[in-house]
Amino acid sequence: MKYRTDFVTNSSSASYIVEIDCIPVEGDTQTIQFLVHPEEASGIELHIPSDEEGFYYGDNEKKRISQIKDIEELMGILYERLYVDEFYYSDEDDEFFEDDEFFEDDVALKQEDLDEYFNSCKEVLMKEHPTLDNLKSVAVKNIKYGNGDSASWIPFEDNPVLEDYYQRYHAADASGKETVFIELRNYIESEPVMVWKDNEREMDGPRKIMWNDDEEALEGFLNKFFHKREPNRMYWMAYPTTRYELDMRTGMVVESEILTLF
DSSP states (O other), rough: OEEEEEEEOOOOOOEEEEEEEEEESSSEEEEEEEEEEEOOOSSSOOOEEEEEEEEOSSSSSOOOOOGOOOOOHHHHHHHHHHHHEOOOOOOHHHHHHOOTTTTTTOOOOOOOHHHHHHHHHHHHHHOOOOOSSSSSEEEEEEEOOOOOGGGGEEGGGGOHHHHHHHHHHHSSHHHHHHHHHHHHHHHHHHEEOOOEEEEESSOOOOOOEEEOOOOOHHHHHHHHHHHHHHHOOOEEEEEEEEEEETTTTOOEEEEEEEEEEE
């Protein structure tokens, strides 16, 4: 794992998440999640390198997916590419930040903690996938979980379909409400493209959205939208994400910029 320790401080309120999803041909997806909070580090990311022939790795020569013998080796290769930006500031900055509890003298994130967590996850994966035959693909998501000045959101005014679902739901009888609820759930699961905004001028046009939790959490999200939404809350929080999906059969990598919802 690579650490960067010369990064200057900033006032971002974003947390950063890296997720590694092991997607089987049959069965449930297994997920490893690495999260850093602003008081621990300024960011964390994992990029999957690829060229016209697909995924590659190796210090002295390009090795391909076909040369990886098992999931332990694959996860080790990916973990080695996990990259953490740590906070650092010089003694001259102490006076400026002395009243700001947001910054710490010592970085709270420790590599041994990540190592221990990763190794425990890897053991589970090795039991689930004794060979690579049932592993369809591996998806890596680099998620910016921003709030405040770092927030991103999906405004209803630019995505009128969402307010339309809300109004139809509350105008319907019990049977109609269930129908609208299912329609919106299916709409989200179809990964539609939506307009989004942010506070840091990173918005780059409409993006596909992707629900990033299980079915039960989605039901809760929709119940909150239909029943507990404040009248002036005309948006959904959204989280800009770079996603890589590595096809284990072909070795090809698809990179996409999406928005995740929780």
